[in-house]
Amino acid sequence: MKCKICAEESAPVFKAKVLYSYDVQYYKCGNCKFIQTERTFWLEEAYHSAITSLDIGYATRNVMFSEIVSSIIKFLFDKKSRFLDFGGGYGLFVRLMRDRGFDYYRQDLFCENIFSTFFDLGDVIRPETKFELLTAFEVFEHLDDPLSEIQTMLGFSDSILFSTELQPHNDLSNASDWWYFVPETGQHVALYNIDTLRFIARKLNLNLYSDYGNLHLLTRKKFRLNYIKYISWAHRNYNGLFSRHFRNRKSHLQADFQFIKSKTTKQEEKQ
Numbered sequence: 001m002k003c004k005i006c007a008e009e010s011a012p013v014f015k016a017k018v019l020y021s022y023d024v025q026y027y028k029c030g031n032c033k034f035i036q037t038e039r040t041f042w043l044e045e046a047y048h049s050a051i052t053s054l055d056i057g058y059a060t061r062n063v064m065f066s067e068i069v070s071s072i073i074k075f076l077f078d079k080k081s082r083f084l085d086f087g088g089g090y091g092l093f094v095r096l097m098r099d100r101g102f103d104y105y106r107q108d109l110f111c112e113n114i115f116s117t118f119f120d121l122g123d124v125i126r127p128e129t130k131f132e133l134l135t136a137f138e139v140f141e142h143l144d145d146p147l148s149e150i151q152t153m154l155g156f157s158d159s160i161l162f163s164t165e166l167q168p169h170n171d172l173s174n175a176s177d178w179w180y181f182v183p184e185t186g187q188h189v190a191l192y193n194i195d196t197l198r199f200i201a202r203k204l205n206l207n208l209y210s211d212y213g214n215l216h217l218l219t220r221k222k223f224r225l226n227y228i229k230y231i232s233w234a235h236r237n238y239n240g241l242f243s244r245h246f247r248n249r250k251s252h253l254q255a256d257f258q259f260i261k262s263k264t265t266k267q268e269e270k271q
């Protein structure tokens with residue numbers, strides 16, 4: 001199969017049960033290391049509910065990103081300008097950023113705007129002007145055609161700040177080797193390596209700044225230092241210390257994830 005990113009040969013790595021129903025082949029590119037699935041035919045079914053019951057990290061993630069993005073904007077961008085959250089889901093992130101004083105708008109073709117109505121892409125005054133920064137959290141791994149979607153994003157802004165987990169260093173020869181595949185939901189169809197992001201940056205003439213974990217910036221701007229790495233590190237460590245000091249309770253997030261996964265697996269098996 002041809003790699004969707006670099007057009008080199010992508011080789012079969014494993015099959016996984018997608019949506020509890022379909023044996024789907026996953027491929028990995030020998031050149032840019034991008035992982036993709038066979039041609040997708042299950043997406044309509046997968047997006048029956050845009051935000052799945054397994055995505056319980058939604059609230060915490062949005063709060064955390066609102067803090068990190070506030071710092072990134074303050075250091076690297078014009079904070080008086082306006083911003084777009086692409087694939088913004090229920091609009092929680094946009095609401096949080098507007099609460100913090102940033103002129104933020106939401107775009108999402110698949111999800112109802114609950115928290116930031118009247119601040120959707122269609123509500124923007126002077127739509128011909130570009131956005132200072134576009135954010136796209138947990139969007140890239142959903143893209144069936146990443147390059148053309150990134151081009152669409154670049155039409156809105158010269159800078160794309162996005163989250164997606166980078167492939168771990170261990171061998172990925174089975175869907176269970178990495179939690180981020182979540183074939184149960186059928187929604188993660190594009191999985192990136194840092195080499196994939198570097199290839200995309202070169203191909204589209206962009207600069208890449210990454211924390212080498214899950215936060216990345218593709219931009220036409222050039223920065224002297226990799227601020228994404230430093231800001232992301234500072235936030236993670238500071239927040240870690242903060243929550244350990246003031247809240248000695250362990251989060252239920254991981255346990256809840258496993259619990260819901262076992263519940264939904266049982267339900268699906270019964271059907």
Ligand SMILES: [Zn+2]
Nearest residue numbers: 003006029032
């Ligand atoms: Zn490739």
